[in-house]
Amino acid sequence: AQSVTQLGSHVSVSEGALVLLRCNYSSSVPPYLFWYVQYPNQGLQLLLKYTSAATLVKGINGFEAEFKKSETSFHLTKPSAHMSDAAEYFCAVTRYNTDKLIFGTGTRLQVFP
Amino acid sequence: KAGVTQTPRYLIKTRGQQVTLSCSPISGHRSVSWYQQTPGQGLQFLFEYFSETQRNKGNFPGRFSGRQFSNSRSEMNVSTLELGDSALYLCASSFTGLAGGPDTGELFFGEGSRLTVL
Numbered sequence: 361a362q363s364v365t366q367l368g369s370h371v372s373v374s375e376g377a378l379v380l381l382r383c384n385y386s387s388s389v390p391p392y393l394f395w396y397v398q399y400p401n402q403g404l405q406l407l408l409k410y411t412s413a414a415t416l417v418k419g420i421n422g423f424e425a426e427f428k429k430s431e432t433s434f435h436l437t438k439p440s441a442h443m444s445d446a447a448e449y450f451c452a453v454t455r456y457n458t459d460k461l462i463f464g465t466g467t468r469l470q471v472f473p
Numbered sequence: 474k475a476g477v478t479q480t481p482r483y484l485i486k487t488r489g490q491q492v493t494l495s496c497s498p499i500s501g502h503r504s505v506s507w508y509q510q511t512p513g514q515g516l517q518f519l520f521e522y523f524s525e526t527q528r529n530k531g532n533f534p535g536r537f538s539g540r541q542f543s544n545s546r547s548e549m550n551v552s553t554l555e556l557g558d559s560a561l562y563l564c565a566s567s568f569t570g571l572a573g574g575p576d577t578g579e580l581f582f583g584e585g586s587r588l589t590v591l
Contacts, residue, residue, distance in 0.1 A: 396582075403477070403563055403582035450516065459506045459567055459580055460529045463516035 362387045364434075364451045366464035374472050379423075379438040381467045383451030386432065393434045394452040394461065395425055404450065410434060421445070446471045475499065477583035479564050485589045491552040494586045498545050498566030505547040506580070507539060510561040519562075522547055554590045561585040 367382040385391055393410040408419025415427045425436045434451060448468045452461040478497040486492050498505050506529075507519040518531040522541035539549040545566070551558055565580040 401584070403584045404565075405582070406579050409579070458521065458529060459504050459523075459565065460518050460521050460531075461506075461508075461516075461580070462518070463508075465515045 362389075362391065362453045362455060362462050364393075364453050364462060364464040366451050366467050368467055369465065370468050370470065372470040372472060373441045375443055376440050379436070379441045379445065379469065381436040381449050381451075381469065383425075383434045383436065383464060384432050385434060385451075385453050387453060387455070389455055391453045391455065393425075393427065394454075395419065395423070395434075395436045396450045396452060396463075398448045398450065398466075400447075407436070407449075441469075441471045443471050443473065445469060477564055477566050477581050479562075479583035479586050481586060482584065483587045483589075485591060486554050487591050488554055488556060490554050491550065492554060492588060493548055493550045494562055494564075494588075496547045496549075496564030496566075496583060498547070498564075499568075499581055502566040502568050502581075503545055504567045504569070505541055505545060506565050507547070507549050508563045508565065509533075510563060510585070511557075511559070516563075519549065551588075556590050559588060559590045561587050 363386045365384045395407040396404040398404050407423050408417045410427045418424045423438045448466045450466045451464040454461050480495045504523045506521040510516045520539040521529040525541045536552045541547045563585045565582045567580050
């Protein structure tokens, strides 16, 4: 069975500081991994996706994530937080040939001026 | 290009009633999937349809059902509503149905239908 674990339901950073949101996965087959962002009263927007083409994946809005098989991790980072990054972030996993995503419990990011 | 459209956006029902939610995918997309989002359980997969066929089903009781039409529009129905069915129901569509795949196929989400059961 596949699953993802997001460590930390809330993360607070100052504007300009490094953002690090943690995600560990469990999968018996090579996984496809995703990070999504959700702003209040909106749906989910894809930030980036790991497809095994490259371990370092660059996404939108300056976010990137690194796939580390040895650590079963896919942490999301951004060098410098912006106020507009305040939102909830979800890590998700799936297997081949489906749109069925298994989501983590989410991490709410707060950015302070 | 219009995004994924879900209707209604907000609705209030009472226990025991039934509800139908609608999802219009992005034009040309053949795959539609549904998710339930609650504060307690988070985001949980409900169904996945591809070319009118249910390809996957989540772990929900039989009161939850869905279908997809020939134009790829999808509906989900919840019968005999319970208080715990209060949630944001999200619909997502993709062209290939291969969010899990080596290409850059992407799932596009609608803004959701927020159901409150009283």
